[in-house]
Amino acid sequence: MAHDILIVDDEADIRDLVAGILEDEGFTTRTARNSDEALAEVSSRRPHMVFLDIWLQGSKLDGLQLLEMIKQDSPDMPVVMISGHGNIETAVAAIKRGAYDFIEKPFKADRLILVATRALETSRLKREVRELKQLAPAASSLVGRSPCMNQLRQTIERAAKANSRIMIVGPSGSGKELAARTLHNQSSRAEGPFVVINAAAITPERMESELFGVEQVDGQQPRKAGALEEAHGGTLFIDEIGDMPRETQNKIMRVLVDQTFQRSGGATKIKVDVRIISSTARNLEEEIAAGRFREDLYHRLSVVPIRVPPLSERREDIPELIEFFMDHISATSGLPKRQIGDDAMAVLQSHVWPGNVRQLRNNVERVMILAGGGPEVIITADMLPQDVGSMVPAMPSGVNGEHIMGLPLREAREVFERDYLIAQISRFSNNISRTAEFVGMERSALHRKLKALGVN
C-alpha cells in the first residue's frame, strides 16, 4: 500500500511541488491550506506522515501550534517541518517539540524524498519494536513467586544498584541469563548495551577476537569490534565462564585490573567502562582445584555471588511458568492456549526437570503443538511427552512397580499411600497444609497418617 502523506502549506505552489515530487515516487498525497483543513484531514484518516509549513499565513494555528496538536493525538506520526530561509531557529524549536526533521526552502527533490523515506522507515521500526515488546514480555521478567524466587528478585534488586561484578551460579536452563538481563535492566546502565558472549560456544582460538576485537593488519581502523568494546557503557555477560581458555583468563584478568585491553594484532590500548556479569553451571571451586581456572580471577569476578535455584527447588512456580509460556507461545506462534488437567499438572510438578525452566518451556511448546484442537482441549497426563511422564521419580512406585504385586493388600496399600503422600508433599514443597487440602484430608489427620506410615 502506498504511504499516505499530508502536505500542509498556505502556498499553493509549494503544496503542488511537494505533492508532485512525492507522487512521482509512488506516495499518495493529500493537501491542506491551513490548520482547520489539516486537522480535518488528520481526523478523517490518519496519514502516515505530515509535511508542515512553519508559518501558515492566514491560519488559526501556526505551524508550531499545529505540530503540538498533531503530536498530542498521534505522538508516533512523523512530522517534517518546511521552513523558510532564516527560520532555522524556529525549525530547531519544532524538533524539540517532537518534529522528526525539517527541510529548508528552496529544497531539492532528492532531499525531500530522502527525508520522507527515512521518516517513514523510522516510524515503521518504532512500531515494530513496540509490537515485539508486547509480544515478548518473556524476555525480561522472572516468573515465579516461590520463596526462593522472591529472594532471588530481592538480591538482584540490591545487587543491580551497586556497580560490582557478579557471578551467577546455577544449573543449565535455570534462568542465569535472564537473571543477568534483569540485573542490567535494573542498573544505572540500563540504557547502555547488554552484550552476551558464550565461552562454551566459542572455540579457544576465536575467544580472544570475540572478546577483544581484531585490528586491521595494515591500518588503524578496527576490522571488528570485540564484545568488550561493544559493551562500553553497559554490561558484558560472559556465559559459562568456566569454559574460558586459560590464556584468555590471563588477558581478561588484565582488563579487570585497569579496564583497558588491546585488540588482537593491535598495539593501541583501549579503555572501556563495562560491568562484567559472569555465569557458570560448573563448580568453579573444583575447576580451581584442578588448575583449570584462576583463583584470583574467580575472586575478582565473584564480588557478589548469586545462586539461581534449579526448578526442582521451586516446584510451586511450575503452574505459573506454564501459564506464562502458554501465553507467550500463543502470542508469538498463534497456537491456541490449552488447559492443563489436574493429573497432568501433578506429573509436571513432580518431574525432575534436569534441563530446568528451558526444558519445561520446550515441553509446554511441544504439548501445545501436538495436542491439536482448540483452547477447549484439556491436557491430561497421558497426553504429555513420554519422557516427562516416565521420569517422575517421586511418583508412587506402587503404581507401576512390580514389587507391589508380591505384597498382601494391606502392605501394598501402605506402600502406595506412603509413596503417594511423599510425592504430593514434594509437589507442594513440603507444605503440609496445601498437601492436606489437595489430598482431601484434615491437616492433623495427614500428620497422624504420615506418622503411622513412618514418614518424617
Ligand SMILES: Nc1ncnc2c1ncn2[C@@H]1O[C@H](COP(=O)(O)OP(=O)(O)OP(=O)(O)O)[C@@H](O)[C@H]1O
Ligand atoms: N523465572 C523465569 N521466568 C520466565 N522465564 C524463564 C525463567 N527462568 C528461565 N526462563 C526462560 O528459560 C529459558 C532458559 O533461561 P536462561 O537462558 O536464562 O538459562 P541459563 O541458566 O542461562 O541457561 P544456560 O546455562 O544453558 O546458558 C529462557 O527462554 C528463559 O527466558
